[in-house]
Amino acid sequence: MSLDKTERFVQFDNFNPEREEMSVTRMKDQTPSPTPHNGAAPRVLSGAHVAVKGLSHSYRKADGHVLENIDFEIHQGEVIALLGRSGCGKSTLLHMLAGLTHPSEGEVVINGNVIEHPSPKWVMMFQAPSLYPWMSVAQNAGLGLKFTRRSHEIGKRVPEVLELVDLAAFATRNAQELSGGQQQRVALARSLAPRPEMLLLDEPFSALDAFTRRALQQDVRKIAKDLGLTLVIVSHDVGEAVRMADRVLVLQANPGRIAEDIEIPLSDEDRSGGSEAFSREHARLMSIYSRVADQDDAPVENDFTQL
Numbered sequence: 426m427s428l429d430k431t432e433r434f435v436q437f438d439n440f441n442p443e444r445e446e447m448s449v450t451r452m453k454d455q456t457p458s459p460t461p462h463n464g465a466a467p468r469v470l471s472g473a474h475v476a477v478k479g480l481s482h483s484y485r486k487a488d489g490h491v492l493e494n495i496d497f498e499i500h501q502g503e504v505i506a507l508l509g510r511s512g513c514g515k516s517t518l519l520h521m522l523a524g525l526t527h528p529s530e531g532e533v534v535i536n537g538n539v540i541e542h543p544s545p546k547w548v549m550m551f552q553a554p555s556l557y558p559w560m561s562v563a564q565n566a567g568l569g570l571k572f573t574r575r576s577h578e579i580g581k582r583v584p585e586v587l588e589l590v591d592l593a594a595f596a597t598r599n600a601q602e603l604s605g606g607q608q609q610r611v612a613l614a615r616s617l618a619p620r621p622e623m624l625l626l627d628e629p630f631s632a633l634d635a636f637t638r639r640a641l642q643q644d645v646r647k648i649a650k651d652l653g654l655t656l657v658i659v660s661h662d663v664g665e666a667v668r669m670a671d672r673v674l675v676l677q678a679n680p681g682r683i684a685e686d687i688e689i690p691l692s693d694e695d696r697s698g699g700s701e702a703f704s705r706e707h708a709r710l711m712s713i714y715s716r717v718a719d720q721d722d723a724p725v726e727n728d729f730t731q732l
């Protein structure tokens with residue numbers, strides 16, 4: 426694939442120039458044909474099914490396990506939060522779901538295939554949206570398609586995703602003219618454009634103010650549910666987990682392992698906060714999280730301000 430020089434040296438979500446050909450080759454076999462130009466409806470999305478089996482990981486042989494004996498399943502279209510204190514291995518686990526890091530032991534199986542490489546079908550979003558500041562919102566939103574050799578879809582697909590993230594009116598603006606929250610929405614549009622099956626979010630809203638963060642939490646959950654996407658979010662914010670997740674996996678540290686697997690049985694209405702049901706779920710999860718973190722003998726961050 427030919428790319429501009431600048432593009433080659435900028436990391437875009439889980440796009441890795443070294444692995445570009447490999448990922449694209451794998452995609453060719455597995456991805457349905459691009460949207461036909463005859464006006465037919467785009468294919469309906471279905472979320473990824475994930476099975477993590479006997480996963481353990483050490484970064485260096487001499488050190489102990491960062492993650493140990495991790496087993497869990499994520500159903501298609503489910504929203505999962507990985508909740509744990511700093512350093513317990515949440516990001517490491519997320520990178521493994523994205524195929525960016527290989528576990529020392531065990532495997533990640535997505536839709537029946539053992540994951541060995543990154544793929545445009547599961548896209549990571551980070552705290553920094555990493556946009557090209559000199560490009561327009563629409564150009565940034567189309568990059569995922571460009572990098573996966575689907576430029577012919579940009580004209581139809583980019584307006585659709587900008588509409589989804591509520592940025593249609595900003596299509597021609599330069600990315601650098603946008604607020605932090607709007608820039609995260611562009612990054613979200615860019616991730617959604619190639620129709621991924623799973624979004625992996627590594628604390629993507631933590632740099633935003635509380636109001637913007639809450640709006641994005643609700644919108645991202647709604648978009649994932651509307652599209653049938655599987656969504657995994659790394660967080661150490663109990664309010665965020667209750668607002669967004671169907672299930673919360675609470676991780677314990679040293680070594681990182683799943684201490685609790687908790688369902689959050691709230692309606693979308695209750696997730697917006699302020700209801701008795703939301704407060705009850707928040708208190709329940711906070712108490713479990715505190716107990717798990719206490720067992721690590723480390724302080725839990727106080728996030729009551731984010732209620």
Ligand SMILES: Nc1ncnc2c1ncn2[C@@H]1O[C@H](COP(=O)(O)OP(=O)(O)OP(=O)(O)O)[C@@H](O)[C@H]1O
Nearest residue numbers: 484485491509510511512513514515516517518661
């Ligand atoms: N590339 C690396 N090489 C060596 N050790 C690493 C590497 N990446 C992470 N670690 C270590 O692995 C452990 C888990 O890190 P990780 O970033 O996965 O935790 P986390 O729960 O996401 O933390 P945070 O919430 O602070 O981002 C930490 O002790 C960290 O120092």
